[in-house]
Amino acid sequence: FFYGNIEKGYDHYVKMIVGAGFFIILLLSVMIIYSNKLRLPKKFFPAFNYQLSPVLKAELLVWSVVRYFVFVVQFYFVWLIFSPSQAFDVVFVSRLAIYFLLTSVIPMISVIEVAVRALIGIIVFHQSGMNDIQISLITTLLWLINLAFPSIAGFLIWIYFKRTQWK
Template identity: 35%
Template sequence: MLYRIFTDKEAFEEALYSYQTNLSIILAALLLMPFNYLMEVFKWQLSIKSLTYLPFKQATAGVLSGVSLGFVTPHAVGDYFAKIWSFSHEDRKKALGPILVARMSQMIPTLAFGAVAFIVFIQRKPVFDDYSSDYTSWLIPVAGLIAFLLLSFLFIKYGVKNKKWMYYFDLIRKLQLKSVAQLVALSSVRYFIFSVQFMLLLSIFSFPISFQQQFLGIAFMFLAKSVLPTFNFFNDLGIREFSAVLYFETFDISAAPVILASLLLWLINIALPALIGLFFVPQFKIDPS
């Protein structure tokens, strides 16, 4: 399959031509990028507020520099260091806990919609067909995944007794459920912005499938990117393209437009913000202690 995808020169030339004649749609996807990261800035401010108040400008610097350092580090660990170094506080190592919670909150919509997409992919039929038995088949894993994340949070909040770990999880233990719900809401908005961007890029081509099926294909891609083990170099570039092609091929969709849409989404949402974030990295006051 991979050989056929990357040797279909005619399909790629046709896809590139379509993009060149639809620059307004690409511009619309590009204009959504700041709103995408605005949600991440709000999440960072909300998760760290019990430790310190972060002004909007400082929170933005932490988020964008995190994208830059996470771009080239295994499993995006550079994002953790960037956010910790982006503000001054005697106990800033405690920020590890809030960063973890913010990441877990983003996993809830990713796992929820991704589980549905995965089951649809396995069944190879639209989820909105009138098969009542199908709904119960994916409600259980979705509920289980969300319950696992919530239980993990509750365990950290109430079950961790080790003093060393309590130091890092102290801020998690102080988080109110209202704040957790707000983090999940912001994560869900960010997830839908990502999805709308990808659907805009896919809309350049006349796909013979519904918007619901396109959305589930995107959900399948995000799920694969989040759960498959990688070294995160170039932010999992390749996994997202392969997983998207794998899903859409079940609907007889050509690989070329899917790959180009995914690459363009990566350039807009990862490469460009990572480049911008480089300007904030020299501002860090790194304390090796």
């Protein structure tokens, strides 16, 4: 499809996609905040009968952006462990956005979640100059930090309180 410098063409399309993505996110954010104005048939959409205030919607949106920012920073710091020369540029951030989108949208069974996340990471980051093992280690480490360790800690706390409750 591209002739000549593939990376230059790829970067151009990534920047266009990122720009369109930011516009869509901004548009959706405004629509979500002002969704109280929408009139949906109550019998077809009973879940939409519950109304949130625009202030609460804005607060939820801010917390979602903060959460996403934390994940991006975590991913970048773990990436730097394996590849200290990685630049924090538009292409890297857009690949991260695609990675997070795919890991959120693709349904996963808990048993193979680590493998699916690693495969998504390999597919998204294959042009970054890292080998598949390094990308798999990065995604696995992030899975451990963000999902496995907190789940184990929560389970142990639950067991502790359950045990002390029975005494």
